[in-house]
Amino acid sequence: MALYRRIPGAIAVITLTNPPVNALSCTVREAIYETVKRATADQEVKAIVLCGANGKFCGGADIKEFSREMRGPPLVPMIDMIEESEKPVVAVIEGVAFGGGLELALGCHYRIAHSGAQVGLTEVTLGLLPAAGGTQRLPRLIGVPAALDIITTGRHVSAQEAVRLGIVDKVTDSSAMEEAIEFAKTVAGEPMGPRRLSLWTAACPEDLDSLLEGALVRIRQRSRGALAPVACVQAVRAAASLPFAQGMKKEQELMAYLFTSGQARAMQYCFFTQRAAARWTTPSGASWENTKARPVRQAAVIGLGTMGKGIAVSLSRAGIPVIAVETEQKRLKAGRKAVNSMLTRESQKRGLAEAHLGSISFTLDLRKLRDTDLVIEAVFEDMALKKQIFSKLSSVCRPDALLCTNTSGLNIDEIASAASRPELVVGTHFFAPAHVMKLLEVVCGPRTSPVAVATAMQLAKRLEKIGVVVGNCSGFVGNRMMRPYTEQAYYLLEEGARPEEVDLVLEEFGFAMGIFRVMDLSGLDVGWRSRKELGLTGPKLPPGTEARSRGGKRYSPLPDILCESGRLGQKTGRGWYLYEKERVATPDPWLQSFLEDYRSRFGIQSRRVGQDEILERCLYSLINEGFRILQEGIAASPEDIDVIYVSGYGWPRHRGGPMFYAWMVGLPKVLDKLEHYHRTHPDIPNLAPSSMLRKLVARGSPPVHQWRALIQQHSSQL
Numbered sequence: 001m002a003l004y005r006r007i008p009g010a011i012a013v014i015t016l017t018n019p020p021v022n023a024l025s026c027t028v029r030e031a032i033y034e035t036v037k038r039a040t041a042d043q044e045v046k047a048i049v050l051c052g053a054n055g056k057f058c059g060g061a062d063i064k065e066f067s068r069e070m071r072g073p074p075l076v077p078m079i080d081m082i083e084e085s086e087k088p089v090v091a092v093i094e095g096v097a098f099g100g101g102l103e104l105a106l107g108c109h110y111r112i113a114h115s116g117a118q119v120g121l122t123e124v125t126l127g128l129l130p131a132a133g134g135t136q137r138l139p140r141l142i143g144v145p146a147a148l149d150i151i152t153t154g155r156h157v158s159a160q161e162a163v164r165l166g167i168v169d170k171v172t173d174s175s176a177m178e179e180a181i182e183f184a185k186t187v188a189g190e191p192m193g194p195r196r197l198s199l200w201t202a203a204c205p206e207d208l209d210s211l212l213e214g215a216l217v218r219i220r221q222r223s224r225g226a227l228a229p230v231a232c233v234q235a236v237r238a239a240a241s242l243p244f245a246q247g248m249k250k251e252q253e254l255m256a257y258l259f260t261s262g263q264a265r266a267m268q269y270c271f272f273t274q275r276a277a278a279r280w281t282t283p284s285g286a287s288w289e290n291t292k293a294r295p296v297r298q299a300a301v302i303g304l305g306t307m308g309k310g311i312a313v314s315l316s317r318a319g320i321p322v323i324a325v326e327t328e329q330k331r332l333k334a335g336r337k338a339v340n341s342m343l344t345r346e347s348q349k350r351g352l353a354e355a356h357l358g359s360i361s362f363t364l365d366l367r368k369l370r371d372t373d374l375v376i377e378a379v380f381e382d383m384a385l386k387k388q389i390f391s392k393l394s395s396v397c398r399p400d401a402l403l404c405t406n407t408s409g410l411n412i413d414e415i416a417s418a419a420s421r422p423e424l425v426v427g428t429h430f431f432a433p434a435h436v437m438k439l440l441e442v443v444c445g446p447r448t449s450p451v452a453v454a455t456a457m458q459l460a461k462r463l464e465k466i467g468v469v470v471g472n473c474s475g476f477v478g479n480r481m482m483r484p485y486t487e488q489a490y491y492l493l494e495e496g497a498r499p500e501e502v503d504l505v506l507e508e509f510g511f512a513m514g515i516f517r518v519m520d521l522s523g524l525d526v527g528w529r530s531r532k533e534l535g536l537t538g539p540k541l542p543p544g545t546e547a548r549s550r551g552g553k554r555y556s557p558l559p560d561i562l563c564e565s566g567r568l569g570q571k572t573g574r575g576w577y578l579y580e581k582e583r584v585a586t587p588d589p590w591l592q593s594f595l596e597d598y599r600s601r602f603g604i605q606s607r608r609v610g611q612d613e614i615l616e617r618c619l620y621s622l623i624n625e626g627f628r629i630l631q632e633g634i635a636a637s638p639e640d641i642d643v644i645y646v647s648g649y650g651w652p653r654h655r656g657g658p659m660f661y662a663w664m665v666g667l668p669k670v671l672d673k674l675e676h677y678h679r680t681h682p683d684i685p686n687l688a689p690s691s692m693l694r695k696l697v698a699r700g701s702p703p704v705h706q707w708r709a710l711i712q713q714h715s716s717q718l
C-alpha cells in the first residue's frame with residue numbers, strides 16, 4: 001500500500017509500504033494512484049514528497065507478479081500522471097531505487113538521495129528492459145552514453161555517482177526525508193514544465209551508430225545470446241532518435257517481446273532460486289530456521305596457495321580477523337606478499353578504508369589457532385596431507401571450533417575421520433579465484449552437524465557468497481556433473497569433431513568459453529593428476545589395460561596423451577589450442593593431424609558431427625548426472641543445482657541452469673535423445689537416462705518447483 005499524510009508546510013507525504021523492498025505490487029500501484037490524486041486535488045497541498053517505508057525507496061515492480069495474470073493499474077500511466085502533476089513531486093531515495101523504483105523516481109520532478117543509497121535500472125538482469133519509461137527518460141536526463149551503460153548492464157549506481165551523472169539532484173549524509181521536505185517547500189508553486197523529462201531531448205553523440213555498435217559488441221562478449229541487453233540498445237536508440245511518445249511505443253513493443261521470451265522466465269527463476277538456496281534443510285529436520293550458526297569472530301586459513309590466498313582475502317574483506325598458516329618460511333613470505341597486495345588492490349577498488357578489513361597475521365605455528373572459531377584448510381588435494389592436518393587441528397583448536405576443508409571433490413567423511421570432532425567438519429568448496437567467485441558449495445558429510453552447516457552457510461553470507469548445501473560424493477554437485485560433459489567433448493573429438501567446433505556450439509549456447517578453452521585456461525594437468533590418482537592413467541594403471549576402455553566403459557586417453565607430450569594449456573603455450581600470442585587461442589594444425597592419426601590408429605571412422613549432436617551430448621549428459629544427483633539426494637533440489645551452475649560454472653543465466661533448461665527443452669525430448677545416444681554408444685553408461693528423469697516424464701514432466709516433493713521420496717545424503 002501507500003500511506004498518505006499531510007504535514008505542516010502544505011506538504012503531502014506518500015510512503016510506499018510493502019515490506020521487505022516496497023515492490024510495486026498491484027496494491028501499491030492502486031494506492032499510489034489514489035494518494036497522488038488525493039494530493040493533487042487537495043487545495044491545501046502545495047508539494048508532494050514520495051518516499052519508501054523502512055529506509056528503502058523501492059525495489060521495482062513486484063517480480064512475483066510477472067508469472068501471473070497482470071492485475072491493477074499499469075505503471076506507465078501512473079508515472080505519467082505523477083510527471084503531469086502541477087505540484088512538485090520530490091522522490092526521497094533511501095536504500096534502493098531499482099528498476100520500476102527508479103523509473104517512478106524519474107517521473108517525479110526532483111530526486112533527493114541519501115549518501116548510502118543505490119539506484120539502477122536492473123531489469124536487464126531479469127531478462128527485461130526498463131519498460132516504465134526508463135529507457136526513454138534516463139537518456140533524456142543524463143545523455144545517451146551514460147544511460148546506455150546503466151540500462152544495458154543493470155549495474156547498481158552509488159548515490160555519489162548518481163549525483164555526478166545528474167540522476168539525482170542532491171545527496172545528503174543526514175536525513176534525506178527532512179532534506180526533501182525542506183526542498184519541496186522551496187519549489188512549491190514553481191511551474192513544473194521544465195522538470196518533465198518526457199519533454200526533454202536526449203543529448204546524443206554525433207556518432208550514435210558507433211556508440212550503439214560498441215555496446216552490442218560488449219554485450220556479445222559478456223552475455224552472448226541474451227536478448228534483453230540487445231533490446232535495451234534498441235530502446236535507447238529510440239530515445240535518441242524519436243519523440244517521447246514514439247519511443248515509449250517502441251519500449252512497450254520490445255518489452256512485450258522480452259516478457260514472453262523464455263529468457264525472462266529463466267532469469268527471474270535465477271533471481272528467486274539464488275535466494276531460496278539460503279533456506280537450506282536436511283531430511284533430519286535441521287534447517288536454516290531451527291539451527292543457530294556459531295559466531296565467527298576469528299578465522300584461520302591453512303595453506304597460502306592460490307585458493308588459500310583468495311579465501312584469506314575474502315575473510316578479511318568481510319572484516320573477520322584471519323591467521324594465515326604455512327609450513328615453510330619461504331612460502332609464508334611469498335603468501336604474505338601476495339595477500340597484502342591483493343588486499344591493497346581490493347581496498348582501492350572498493351574504496352574501503354584499510355580499517356574495514358579484518359587483520360591478517362601470518363605464522364608457521366599451528367598452535368596459534370587455539371582461539372579461532374573456524375579454520376579453513378586449503379592445502380593441495382591430497383587426502384593423506386589433509387587427514388594429517390585435521391588430526392593436528394583436533395589437538396590444537398578449541399573443542400567447538402568449526403573445521404572446514406576446501407576441496408573440490410575429496411571425501412569429506414574420510415577427512416572428518418581424522419578429526420576428534422567429525423561433527424564439526426564441513427566441506428567448503430570455494431571456486432577460483434576465491435575472492436571473486438560467488439559460489440560456495442557447503443559439503444555435509446554423514447556426520448556433519450546442523451550447527452556446522454548453519455555456521456558455514458552464515459559464513460557464505462558474510463563473505464557475500466552464494467552458499468549451497470550439498471551432500472558428500474566424489475566431485476560433489478558441480479564437478480561431478482562436469483565429468484560426463486567433458487568426457488562427451490573428448491568422445492566428440494574422437495569421432496570427428498574439432499575443439500573449435502565443440503567450443504563454438506557451447507559458446508553460442510551462451511557459455512563465455514567452450515570446454516576446451518576452459519581446460520586450456522585452468523591447465524590440463526589438473527584433470528590429469530586426478531585421473532592418475534584414480535588409476536585411470538599413469539603408473540597405477542594395470543598393465544595390459546585397453547587404451548580406450550576402463551572397467552568395460554569407454555575411456556578417452558586423448559587428454560592424457562596431450563599432457564604426456566607437454567601440452568598443458570595456456571601455461572605451456574599449447575593445449576587443445578595454440579597460444580602464440582598470450583591467451584589468444586588459435587586452432588592448431590598439429591592437433592588436427594594428431595587427431596587424424598589417433599583415429600586411424602584406433603580404427604575410428606571420422607564423421608562430420610552436427611551442431612545439435614554436440615550440444616545435446618554435452619549438455620544432456622551433464623543434465624542426466626544432475627538427475628542422478630537428485631535421485632541420490634546429493635542436492636536437495638533442482639533449484640540448488642541450477643544455482644551452482646549459474647553462479648559457479650558460467651552456465652548462461654538466460655538459460656536458467658541445467659535442470660531448468662531441461663524442463664524448458666522438454667523432459668520427454670531429453671529422455672528421448674539420451675535413449676537414442678545411449679543406443680548408439682552403449683559403452684557410455686552416463687548416457688543411460690536416469691530413473692529420476694524417467695519418473696518425471698512418467699508423471700507428466702511437472703515444473704521444476706514440483707520436483708522436490710518427488711525427490712524427497714528417495715534417500716537423501718544431506
Ligand SMILES: CC(C)(COP(=O)(O)OP(=O)(O)OC[C@H]1O[C@@H](n2cnc3c(N)ncnc32)[C@H](O)[C@@H]1OP(=O)(O)O)[C@@H](O)C(=O)NCCC(=O)NCCSC(=O)/C=C/CCCCCCCCCCCCC(=O)O
Nearest residue numbers: 023059060061062063064098099100122131132256259275
Ligand atoms: C537489493 C534488493 C532490493 C534487496 O536486497 P536484500 O536486502 O539482500 O534482500 P533480498 O534477499 O534480495 O530480498 C528480500 C526479499 O524480497 C524479495 N524481493 C526483492 N525484490 C523484489 C521485487 N522487485 N519483487 C518481488 N520480490 C522482491 C526477494 O525475493 C526476497 O524474498 P525471498 O527471500 O525470496 O522470499 C534485492 O532484493 C534486489 O536486487 N531486488 C531486485 C531489484 C530489481 O531488479 N528490480 C527490478 C524489478 S523489474 C521492474 O522493476 C520492471 C519494471 C518495468 C515493468 C513494466 C511493466 C511490466 C509489465 C508489462 C508487460 C507487458 C507485456 C505484455 C505481454 C503480452 O502481450 O502478453
